[in-house]
Amino acid sequence: MLIRPASPDDAAAIAALILPEIAAGETYALPRDMDAAAAVAYWCGPDRQTFVLEDEARLLGSYFLCANQAGGGDHVANAGYMVDPAARGRGVARAMANDSFDRARANGFTAMQFNFVVSSNRRAVDLWQALGFDVVGQLPGAFRHPLLGPVDALVMFRKL
Template structure:
């Protein structure tokens, strides 16, 4: 697996798995019917300080993607934020871990002092376990902040780690 910068030309491959993930309403706090243009504007950072990467297999198939940017601006811009999506057809292959490790290392190299995730759905147990294994801790859980289509109102974790 190779992790490389995403390109505008690669957007259709990202959108192909991003659309059903977002539409499911289970892990992302985006409008479930977000347009591809709006999703692209949010996800595909084409210049620093934002970055977007893709994980690809040897034949170039996009397995997953991650985006990295400052969590806030100005005097709080030294704390990074990131988002991750793995094509469900390729889950269980270590794509999420590889993207997580890559983004943490990239954030450190870019000079961020910490990374914060603002909204990890608490019943997304695989993601929570992955982030914990990469050194993140749950700072707080906002009760019933996410309306899960199957489980009803569940909490959103704020997760953090120093870099």
């Protein structure tokens, strides 16, 4: 598996990866009807570094890395990750997470914070906890899950 910076040539593959997850509305607080251009603009925005993980020239995942806040909070990183459903269980998310930690440290970040982890996304919550994140806040009913109704959102944090 190769993790590399995303390029403009990756836009269609990134859109194909992230649009189904956004449309499902179960893990990201984004408009479910987001079109490809808006989704790619969000994922690859000018305030973030975006990476792709590919295996045999097939995109299996992508993540972005950015500052969680400006000014006095710009030493804490934030990131978002998506994995092709067909590649789940193959270590793609873990590989991208570890890569993001290394890149965040190289960029001078001293910690990473996830502001809104949907509590029903157990795969993500379990992975983040296994990788040293603590739940430092819980927002009761902050996410409207399309199947489960209101579920909590978690704030998760770890030092790098």
